[in-house]
Amino acid sequence: MSEEVATTGWDAIDHALVKLYGEQEPKHYGTLISYALGGQDPLDGISAYKSETPIPHWHFVTYGFSELYEKELNNKEYSGFGFELTFRLVRSDDEEEPPAWALNLLQNMARYVFNSGNVFVAGDYLDANGPICLGADTLLTALAFTDDPELAKMHTPNGKVTFIQMVGITEDELEAMQAWQTLGVLQAGIEQLPSYVTDLARASLLQNPVVVKAVERGIEDDGSSTGFLFVDQLAWQEGKTGWFSKPSHIVQLGAKQAGVIRQLLRGRILKGRSLRLVGQQVTLTFQANEQAGYDVNEQEVIISLNKEAVEELCQKLVPQEGQFELSSLADVNFQILKTYIKDQQGTVVKTIG
Known part of the structure; x- marks a missing residue:
């Protein structure tokens, strides 16, 4: 039984x-x-x-x-x-x-x-x-x-x-x-x-x-209640040093996420909160600070932004392929890459940027 x-x-x-x-x-x-x-x-x-x-x-x-x-x-x-x-x-x-x-x-x-x-x-x-x-x-x-x-x-x-x-x-x-x-x-x-x-x-x-x-x-x-965001297109490229050039690190972001991140930066950093972007290879954290700057460790990249840096970044962070730097953040450039939206068969159905 x-x-x-x-x-x-x-x-x-x-x-x-x-x-x-x-x-x-x-x-x-x-x-x-x-x-x-x-x-x-x-x-x-x-x-x-x-x-x-x-x-x-x-x-x-x-x-x-x-x-x-x-x-x-x-x-x-x-x-x-x-x-x-x-x-x-x-x-x-x-x-x-x-x-x-x-x-x-x-x-x-x-x-x-x-x-x-x-x-x-x-x-x-x-x-x-x-x-x-x-x-x-x-x-x-x-x-x-x-x-x-x-x-x-x-x-x-x-x-x-x-x-x-x-x-x-x-x-x-x-x-x-x-x-x-x-x-x-x-x-x-x-x-x-x-x-x-x-x-x-x-x-x-x-x-x-x-x-x-x-x-x-x-x-x-x-402000924004979104404290972290998973981002498919997120990368950090270490700048190369040389005798006649200064290192310029590059933050790479997808065009699809650029507009969203712009909104989140205003709703987080300007309210004294941090914003954590989680990618496949790197974690990038934006945090509020009186002085703009950056720090790199094994687990994540931390970028500090003051009000001026937030406003400048938000102005330039648009869903369009390109590269730019911030006057208030030395040695870090931002690169916006095209985003390709694919269907379940892997066919590109939409391109952003």
């Missing part, structure tokens, strides 16, 4: 959803081969519920970021990664099956988490570098993360679980979140984005002057 498998974590999620949706039978999508046994999908399952408020939409909930069965990890405080993802997507009146792309998107998020170990919390954002629904005519090219408005944090026998909701956002909304804060931008646009339901057909929240003013006021008052 086989031993019955405990489903403590799974049951806790089910219980939360029964409280919200009663006897509604969800559309549930499981996996034939578990990820632990070599399957391609990390999540054990995804349920999709029909919700009518505040507008008709699909409410997706994942099963698999938390510990669904017996407690296995040593961390007693959290169940697994400590969260499950949710996603709310506009639903038409005659739609009886949720779109497959949304299920694939959630599994892709799981692959990212399982492979990197990075978790999502409310206030995070993620650039998809293209439509969140491949091939769709949509402005939504990134994702923001916030607490699900209807599913509260749970305390299960396996540890705490928070329901984190993904929200599709536009490129300029992402830049505003980087320059200020994710939750502030979402809250500013709540009237256009009720319950943060994703609609592939929507325009940018920043088309609304009220939202723009709220973002501008937030940046001015609070």
Whole structure:
């Protein structure tokens, strides 16, 4: 006689959803081969519920970021990664099956988490570098993360679980979140984005002057909450010394990130905070200081900027290929490289700079 498998974590999620949706039978999508046994999908399952408020939409909930069965990890405080993802997507009146792309998107998020170990919390954002629904005519090219408005944090026998909701956002909304804060931008646009339901057909929240003013006021008052940024195109080249030349070190940045970094420098350094750029080969930290300068060690490059240096750098830091130096920062040049955006097949679909 086989031993019955405990489903403590799974049951806790089910219980939360029964409280919200009663006897509604969800559309549930499981996996034939578990990820632990070599399957391609990390999540054990995804349920999709029909919700009518505040507008008709699909409410997706994942099963698999938390510990669904017996407690296995040593961390007693959290169940697994400590969260499950949710996603709310506009639903038409005659739609009886949720779109497959949304299920694939959630599994892709799981692959990212399982492979990197990075978790999502409310206030995070993620650039998809293209439509969140491949091939769709949509402005939504990134994702923001916030607490699900209807599913509260749970305390299960396996540890705490928070329901984190993904929200599709536009490129300029992402830049505003980087320059200020994710939750502030979402809250500013709540009237256009009720319950943060994703609609592939929507325009940018920043088309609304009220939202723009709220973002501008937030940046001015609070600065940026983005303390570090992963940058694909980031390099530090040591200057060569010679009898008749002084060493000139070079900071290389991609054109795609130039405008974002410019915004972050204003929102961080001018507020007395540091900004850490993390690349594949080097970490570059900008910090506020009365005197501009730089320091290099094995782990990172530290560039100190005063107000004059920040203003000069922000003026010159544009998404256009080229090289420049700062009058207030000796021996360091900045080089902006073209950025090539590629699709999943590796074909260049957009060039920046």
